[in-house]
Amino acid sequence: MLFFTQCFGAVLDLIHFRFQHYQAKRVFSSAGQLVCVVTPTQNSKNASNRCAVPEDSAPQIRHHHCHEAVHDPQLTSCSCPLYACKWEGHLEVVVAHLTQTHTINILHGTEIVFLATDMHLPAPVDWIIAHSCLGHHFLLVLRKQEKYQGYPQFFATMMLIGTPAQAENFNYKLELNRNRRRLTWESSPRSVLDCVDSIITDGDCLVLNASVAQLFADNGSLAIGIAITASKLCATQPEM
Template sequence: MALSSPRQVHSMSVQSPDDLAYLFECPVCFDYVLPPILQCNSGHLICSSCRPKVQCCPSCRGPLGSIRNLAMEKVAENVRFPCKYCNSGCTLRLLHTEKRSHEDVCEFRPYACPCPGTSCKWHGSLDEVLGHLIHTHKSITTLHGEDIVFLATDINLPGAVDWVMMQCCFEHNFMLVLEKQERHENHQQFFAIVQIIGTQKQAENFMYKLELSGHGRRLTWEAKPRSIHEGVASTIGNNDCLIFETSMVQHFGENGNLPINVTISRV
C-alpha cells in the first residue's frame, strides 16, 4: 500500500501599503521620497530636495534628468509613512499629504533653547532641556512651589530686555518670561507669559496666574501655559499673554524692581 506524504502548502504573504514605505528611501538623504518623485534613466528614485545637489544618479551613476515616476507617485498615495521623529518616540504613520504638516508640530521634534533674547542655537530632546538650562544659562533663578513671587530687577533699563525665571512644582518645570519690547516707535510694552518645559498635552493639565499688585491696585492674567515648543515670540505676536504699558510699572514697582506673583494650579 502506497503511503501518501502530506502536501506542503505555500502561502504568499500580502504586504500592506504601510510595508512598502522602504521602497521610497532616498539614497542621498535616506529620508522618504515623496511626490513629486524623480528618477534617473534606469528608474532609481531620488527626492526633489536632493536632486539639485547631485550631478548623476547616486545608485547607478547614470545620467539624471527631470523624469517623473508617475507610477510610484500613485503608489505613494496609499502608503502611510512613519513620522521623521519615529526614533524619538512618535508612532504615527501618515499619508504623504499629511506628513510634513504633522512634523511641523510633532511633539517629538527637537526642542530649541527656550531662553528668549539669546543667540543660543542649542537643540535637543525634551529630557535634555532642563540640563541645558542649568548648565548653560546659569543666571536663571529657580524657585520651588506653586505660588511664588518673582522679582524683576532693574525694570527701567532702556531698550529691549528679558527676565527669565524657572518655577518647579507638581513635578514639572515652568518658565516665566518677562519681555520689554518696542513694537512701535517710542512705545514700549511689557509682555509676561508662563511656559511649561513639556509638551502641549502636558500643558493642558495646568493653569497659571500672573498678578501685579501694589498701591491699592491689582492687575491679573490667567491662562493655560504654552509648551516651550511653541516659543515666546508667537504667543506675544498673538497678544495671548499679560501685557502692560511701561507707564504702569510705577503703580506696581518699587525702587526699580517689579514683583510678579506667579501661581500654578492643576486643572
C-alpha cells in the same frame, strides 16, 4: 586695595538686594511666599539673580530664536530658550541642557514672587526664572519690548517645558498689587515649543504698557505674584 574695594562693592550689592527682598516681602507679606529678585539679562555679566531662599537661585535665560512648534510628543526638536545659544535638541533634554550648560538652578514651589529689577532699562530686555512644581518645569518670561518705536511694553508669560498638550493640564496666575490697584492674568501656560514672539503677537500673555508698569512698580522694581495649579483644581472654580 583692589581686594578691599571689591569686598566693599560686594557688601553694598548684598545690602541692595536685601533691601529689594524686604520690599517684596512687604508687598506680599500676607502670602508667605518665596521671593526671587530677578535682574535683567542685559546685566548678566555684572550681576546674577539673588533669591530669598538660598538653596534656590533664579536662572537668567534669554529667548531669542525659536522655530515653529512640531507637536510630536516624544521626539519634538526644541531650541534652547537662552539668548544667543544655538543649541537644539529634544524636549526631554532641555532642562538638562539649561542646568548643565548654562548652570541654571531651579526654584521649587507652586507660589513665588518674581521681583524684576531695573525696569527702566531700554528695550529689548528679558527677566526670566525657571521653577519646578507639580512634576514639571516651568519658565516665567518677562520681556520689555518696543513693538512700536518709543513705546515700550512689558509682556509676561508662563511656559511649560513640555508639549502644548501637557501645558493644557495646568493653569497659572500672575498678579500685580499696589496702591489699592490689582491686575490679574490667569491662563494655561504655553509650551516652550512656542516662540515667545508668537505668544506676544497673539496677545496670550499679561501685557503692560509703560504707564501701567510704572503704576505698579516700586523704586524701579516690579513684583509679580505667581501661582501654578493643576487644571482640574481650577476647573471646579466658578467662571465669575
